[in-house]
Amino acid sequence: MKLDIESIKSEAKEMLEKSGEPGSLAEWYSKYLGKKGILRTLTSDVSDLAVEEKKELGRKVNELKSYLEEAYAGILNSVTSIKKDKPLENFYKTLPGKKPEIGHLHLITQAIREINEVFSKLGFIRVRYPEVEWDYYSFEALNMPKTHPARDEWETFFIDLPEDPKLGKVVITPHTSNGQIREMLKGDLPIRMLNISRCGRRQSDINHVPTFYQFEGLVIDKNISITHLKGVLEYLIYNFFGKDTKFRLRPYDFRFTEPSFEVDVTCGICGGKGCRFCKEGWVELGGAGMVHPNVLRAGGIDPDVYSGFAFGWGVERVLMMRTGLKIDDIRYLFENNLKFLEQF
């Protein structure tokens, strides 16, 4: 006996899908699952067969049976629920969807991702270096000898650990610039580094937090000049702040760069006309400069052959400037009030 189970299935399926009305559904039922339906007929046919054939066909018939029963149950369910809701069907569809519960990534994570995305396209490689660090990498090797007053500007946390005769005290690094020396000492040139890391300074008020994030860019190669720093800044600012934002370099002073700059962008609030939130239309973004030859030397790089530029800015600050979010107290970022976090 030949039996084309598959064609019965597809025929049944087709008919079922067309049965829009309960009447035609009943017709379908009696044709396939009813007392004189196809399934019954097949079952009784099978019982007449020889043992070997019976086994094989029986299995197929069983499979068909469960297929038909499930299909019928399915359509019956959907038909009845539609029928039940029909009077308010249109309204029902205007109700809000039942959303799965989705959490929130922290603003800092979101900012880090955006920053990383821009720089990765320029071939910068993201790294991370120790947050608890030797004085040597955070200060001394950055052209800041022990008694230098420039150190005072970093309100540094010291860790209660013995001093190393060569590397000095243990500190919480107050900036990501410790990564400059560590990156150079890897001995792999050229360098395009993006170091995004946690830092700490001994300060806490509405504009400062004792723990914060910085991102540090470092490019070292032969013939790197200020024009390259400007090119990278232009790319960053165009992509991060938009094409209407202009920038400028101002002379400044940092121990680990020479020349040193402060980078300003046009104020997002007044568009560069000048207002009470900015300085004559400009807002400070952060510091930058050409890597000081002493720093290159400390990193084992010959300043007569190689040159480079570096910049290190606050992740939180850049984020606030880009989004125009007026968070009245930056410490909220670390308080983890869920009513704050849920807004982002």
Added chain:
Amino acid sequence: MNVLIPFSWLKDYVKTNAGIRDVAKALSEHSFSVEKIIDDDVLEIEVTPNRGDGLSVLGIARELAAVLPVKGFSAEWLKKAFTVKKYSGKDKLKVTISDNSLVPRFSAAVIDKVKVKESPVLIKERLSKVGIRAINNVVDVTNYYMIELGQPMHAFDYDKIAGHEMIVRESKKGEEIVTLDAVKRILPEGVIVIEDGDGRLIDLCGIMGAQNSEVDENTTKVLLFVQVYDPVRIRKSSMSLGHRTEAALRFEKGVDFESVIPSLQTAVGMLTELSGGEVSSELIDLTGTVYTKKHIKIDYEKINKIAGTVIKKDFVNATLSSLGFVIKGNDVYVPSWRYDDIEIIEDLAEEVIRIYGYQKLPNELPGGTLPHHAKMGTFALEDKAKDFLKHMGFFECYNYSAVPGSMAGHGALKVKNPLNADLEFLRVSLTPKLLDVLNKNKGYSETVKLFELSSVYLSKKGDLPDQPYMLGMTVRGVDFLVFKGIVEALFEELRVAGDFGFEITEHPGGVLSCELPFDKLVDAAGGGRVYSPLTGFNSIKEDITIIVGDATSFSEIISAVSNTDVRVNKVGFKDMYEDALTLSIEFLDRAKQITSEETKVIRDGIIKNLDSKYGIKLKA
């Protein structure tokens, strides 16, 4: 440090057709940032710490003279060169300097027949514009020239100096002095002071004078005093005394040693004119330190390399000259007012390029070869884990690196100078703070899920602490197995290979936590995928319910079931009710179609196996 410099005062030095806004813009772009313009005349200027020379009208005027022409404005220098005058007179001062490094240069002159009175309007107005209160003609002259020339000065009542004798020395711990502001100050060791013939302290050098030698309305003889002090000692003293005066802030940045005598004589000239007095001593000028002229070899090519563009030799030379550098052949001599700041060719390059204009340099992306990429695993996996947890309903938290003692945990490192008691120790675990956050957000919702991905700091002998990245997760109102399932699903998402053990800790109030060493997770993650060929045969799925005891673990049962027969394709947990565990088992024969007769045989084997190994029986 910010200084106030009136544009009207600058015009004593520079004649220009530029307006105040042009001046502000030129300074900001080429020299120092102008933060504010007050009353259309006073510039508030941020002078960087390396540029002590910029803390004066003269210093800013010098910058303007170099910068304005580049901006297309005129700038004519009005002041004439200074010639040192000879003084004579019978008044003497006996000076003993205990250590030349305290006062590299000591200068003074006595003026007799002084009438102390009010200063003229111009002086009072100018002082008031820069925020200094006018007192009398003597004191005002010292303040006036501190602002104009950048040289802090002091005036003593000559007759109040016992024995007309000064001993400059370092203080001993606990010595006392009452300064001009009537505050009694108890000194630490190492502060530069002056003792007079009676052993009284009469000056807190470089910071503030003493009340016992101050000029008052009865003063007739004034000792005018201009010095160079050791900047490091001044800074240390003024900081430890908590007394940051205008004078101290200038001294600690270094003052121009060559302008000491011109400044003193300019002030003497003004004072004699205003007070009707006359010089009654010789010019006292003691130099303990010899300054050698500093010079740097010029390298035009290097300047161009740093700039990334060609700046003509003529422009380089003209710029350096306009800033006071003297070029002789290949050597550039540094002006005395930039002595501490200019050391190497890169410093000269900065001078030239900043005046040339950073704005004029082209913007170019660096070319050359790309750096070698290290393995990118960690950050990509961090993002993946964070996204996964976010979609599972977690809030991401960021907490401070330091915690209070109550949350520190065993072996936590101590911060030597914590900001407050809440930030005394470096955390060794993320969990305590996450539990705290959970607790602080009690009213937010019944179900709260939190995570943080940050480093902890684990003490290590003789080295920096280990700083592994941890993934801390803390939940409230989540079923144990649901939480466990999230962790397991995270492992699947990260394709963590093998059996990555983890522990869930139960806390009061239905709170659960789990902290994973993320670095290790990264090592185990990204496991290779294995392909099992698809088979055309169907599997048969069956449930069995067995009665289990507390002595056996689920994984033991699973392996007993799986190991019974190769045709046991999958075993999964379905349900648990009291001690009845329901497993769903999938049977598959990859060589042929499996039958229900065959599965029955395998199932019997499974039950036998479970019984003999663990005494586990089928539910009746």
